[in-house]
Amino acid sequence: METLTAAVLVVGNEVLSAKRADQNGPYAIRVLRERGVRLEALLTLPDRLELIAEAVARERARVDWLFTAGGVGPTHDDVTLAAVAHALGRPLVRHERLVANIRRWHARHGGEPPEAALRMADVPEGTRLAGDPGFPVMAVENVVMLPGPPEFFRLQLDAFAAELASPPFRAASLFLALGEDHFAAALDGVARAHPDVDIGSYPRFDEADHRVEVTFEAKDAARVEVALRAFVAALPEGAVVRRHGP
Amino acid sequence: METLTAAVLVVGNEVLSAKRADQNGPYAIRVLRERGVRLEALLTLPDRLELIAEAVARERARVDWLFTAGGVGPTHDDVTLAAVAHALGRPLVRHERLVANIRRWHARHGGEPPEAALRMADVPEGTRLAGDPGFPVMAVENVVMLPGPPEFFRLQLDAFAAELASPPFRAASLFLALGEDHFAAALDGVARAHPDVDIGSYPRFDEADHRVEVTFEAKDAARVEVALRAFVAALPEGAVVRRHGP
Numbered sequence: 111m112e113t114l115t116a117a118v119l120v121v122g123n124e125v126l127s128a129k130r131a132d133q134n135g136p137y138a139i140r141v142l143r144e145r146g147v148r149l150e151a152l153l154t155l156p157d158r159l160e161l162i163a164e165a166v167a168r169e170r171a172r173v174d175w176l177f178t179a180g181g182v183g184p185t186h187d188d189v190t191l192a193a194v195a196h197a198l199g200r201p202l203v204r205h206e207r208l209v210a211n212i213r214r215w216h217a218r219h220g221g222e223p224p225e226a227a228l229r230m231a232d233v234p235e236g237t238r239l240a241g242d243p244g245f246p247v248m249a250v251e252n253v254v255m256l257p258g259p260p261e262f263f264r265l266q267l268d269a270f271a272a273e274l275a276s277p278p279f280r281a282a283s284l285f286l287a288l289g290e291d292h293f294a295a296a297l298d299g300v301a302r303a304h305p306d307v308d309i310g311s312y313p314r315f316d317e318a319d320h321r322v323e324v325t326f327e328a329k330d331a332a333r334v335e336v337a338l339r340a341f342v343a344a345l346p347e348g349a350v351v352r353r354h355g356p
Numbered sequence: 357m358e359t360l361t362a363a364v365l366v367v368g369n370e371v372l373s374a375k376r377a378d379q380n381g382p383y384a385i386r387v388l389r390e391r392g393v394r395l396e397a398l399l400t401l402p403d404r405l406e407l408i409a410e411a412v413a414r415e416r417a418r419v420d421w422l423f424t425a426g427g428v429g430p431t432h433d434d435v436t437l438a439a440v441a442h443a444l445g446r447p448l449v450r451h452e453r454l455v456a457n458i459r460r461w462h463a464r465h466g467g468e469p470p471e472a473a474l475r476m477a478d479v480p481e482g483t484r485l486a487g488d489p490g491f492p493v494m495a496v497e498n499v500v501m502l503p504g505p506p507e508f509f510r511l512q513l514d515a516f517a518a519e520l521a522s523p524p525f526r527a528a529s530l531f532l533a534l535g536e537d538h539f540a541a542a543l544d545g546v547a548r549a550h551p552d553v554d555i556g557s558y559p560r561f562d563e564a565d566h567r568v569e570v571t572f573e574a575k576d577a578a579r580v581e582v583a584l585r586a587f588v589a590a591l592p593e594g595a596v597v598r599r600h601g602p
Binding site: 124125126127129130131136139140149150152154157161184226227261262279281290292294295298301302310311314325 | 381389394398407473475538547
């Protein structure tokens, strides 16, 4: 089954410098997961044009969709649109529909937009506008440029993600009474025999009723089941505390 | 003033696939900030050797210290040590002190370690062990390889970071009644005139008493003050709701 893939690039000095907790990355993880989209990378980088351009060029080549978060406002630290333009080898051009939106917004608040506000309409040539015409999502090639304020990021990601259709992930977990050391070789064998199933092993070191959760995941529930059963067959009796899903 | 820099690479299928919220990245942000270390990137990548090796090689070249989180256990999805070895062009070698630790741990729990457990002692050649001899921090060149379980990540990061001494950041904020459009040009001028001060502009769209927080930050409080005052001088009367710091 075809699986859509994505990466998310949070442009955020404020996150790296501990001024703000990142809300957009965790939100994107959840939404993309619900849409059956495999997230391949989540990067938080400073507001520096050359770093962002380099990451955009690199990451977008590996995935179906690259989402950027932040850096689309009118101030000097808003460099995402210019960085994406640079990464794609496209000029920045003033988008007339965005200009009209900005003028309308300022007119409602009783004035003309200053030049700084109009800079928000300078986007990579070929940028498409999707969703709400008054607050459109901006996309160019496979790069979707989302705003940083979390309430706006959510609105726009939700709007864009609603159009992405990828089959849901099917996942199951085994909760084990054994430490990882004691089943690592068996699990390695199962992972090699089932390369189409993502298998993860997550130990815990507290007073829970299990020592490790082993997760099995694919788009096809039957394959998950086959891999899980192969692993159970290799475990000593009593090793499985319980199972969950799919 | 010299500023130490760092990057953090979270190795985490479980984070990208929404199985676990990342606790290590946010913790590292806070600890590095408190130590005066500038965090240049926070990356979350899947448990894939070639992706991690590429990121390690790239990111460690830009910073003083690269911290990895996770992927150091005994199972098939633990590929960080091999990826770091690959990135540095070093072979994996079995470290005798780590072997002794693993043997001691298993002896306390009444047994011999299986071969899978000993794989945790296969580290990039030249790996140094720091801190608690029974649970040492592993570092090679400028790459520090930390465990993924949050309780262990914190212990080891705290131990390592205690040795990092960089002057503290000095930050101040202005809370403004104006929207960004109306001061973007003035702030751009101040940012250009004070390239040694990091200036950020963070709008909000709720019912707070201000519309934007503008932050000024450097290692030298006097420079922060000069840049902040230059900006205040360019603002219309009544624009500043209040100021905070340094």
